[in-house]
Amino acid sequence: MDLFAADPGTLLLFTAISFTAGFVDAIAGGGGLLTVPALLSAGIPPHLALGTNKLCGTFGSSTAALTFIRKGLFTPGRWWAASGATLAGAALGALLTRLVSAGVLKTVLPLAVLGAALYLLWPRRRSATAEPAFQPTRASQWTAGSLIGFYDGFIGPGTGAFWMAAAVRFFRLDLVQAAGLARFMNFLSNAAALAAFMTLGTIDYPLGLTMGMALMVGAWAGAHSAIRFGAPLIRPLFIAVVLAMSVRLLWQQFHG
Template identity: 55%
Template sequence: MELSTLAILALVAFTAGFIDAIAGGGGLLTIPALLTAGLPPHLALGTNKLCATFGSATASYTFYRRKLFNPNQWRNALIATAVGALLGAILAHWLPSEWLNQFLPIVVFACGLYLLFSKAPTAPTTTDAAIARGRQWPQGLTLGFYDGVVGPGTGAFWTVSSLLLYPLDLVRASGVARSMNFVSNACALSIFIISGQVAWLLGICMGLALMVGAFLGARTAIKGGSKFIRPVFILMVLALTARLAWQHWFGLT
């Protein structure tokens, strides 16, 4: 791969990491970039998981250090996400994903409408507000499985579903999304490594760029709060919808 192409992919990865740490949807940038660079689909997915793991690890650790994510409250979700991601990645090699791609724009658009017309989320009265544990299982299994099979938009889905299910503001919901995204990325990556579908040098270079972008994005999200994250998130959801509909409904790239 030419050095100029590698530099462009690293820049794309930096941008994706920054956006993904704030609102999710970074895979919408990196996967098409890898495919455009000439990587076969499965190799592109595996390499994307490698660099995405770098970025999600950085972003989730940043939220954790700022005490915006408590692993003890989310133990069930962490386990369920890991199981779902492993199953999804295993099935990704033979389970047709076309039907998911057809309905994905509808789901994403619904998420965008929810945030567009709902009131801005407010912080709970206490940072130790009770988090229901039972509903974490279906949420983690479903989103973990989706991330293992397909991937793009998982962070956005985690953010929206967490806002709907738990007493969280948008900043803390973003912390949950980044942490769960790291778990599903790492578990799915292990399957792609076993199957030999990872371009290591390219993935590491993009991963380092993603780490820098994710670090800056997470700090920006924390400082900016819900007022900053909300419009960025809505724009990402609508952009994701348009890109997916363009590709999967009309067969265009």
């Protein structure tokens, strides 16, 4: 799809979706639950949609991650094991998409997005109070990083929300700290998967860069909002976004 040859309404729509995805992703994760269905709905082939989504997603996740680090709400040095596992898992997942046919991906992607959304609605979270004395083990970091990283490289949508759930439930972070961890790990997996998709040649660069600019603006606004308002904003928005995308995908499956 050549975005710049499309009508202004299409350009505006993709820009609005990307801004919203960046804002939501920076706060609660799940921005890919907006961008991937939008790309697929526009008729973009599944492999190209995944690669293009990684290009624009890298812009948004890098902006949000840098904001949390600058504010002192996330320290990368504490999470080297998770970082390495996330990079490796995401690169492997992205490369393996080459072995899957477009027809299979076209069927699997909507179902995977829907499954991720429904799962994220289900778990009951622990208290939002952090436990600073808790030190995540290297094994737990490797496990979370490799599994979620692989999912992000192979499928993608909902990765930030999965990291949020893991950070609160298994690493005992509060919601703001969890958002910082999720944004940083999402940036790493986006970057690793992007490199893999670049080697596969499955990226629409004009579309991805355009969406990426809008995602950056949305991510900057979302990260500052999350830091300022904390759990009262993060929790309801997280639930609302996942619920909305679940309903949307169900509608597409049965009436699309």
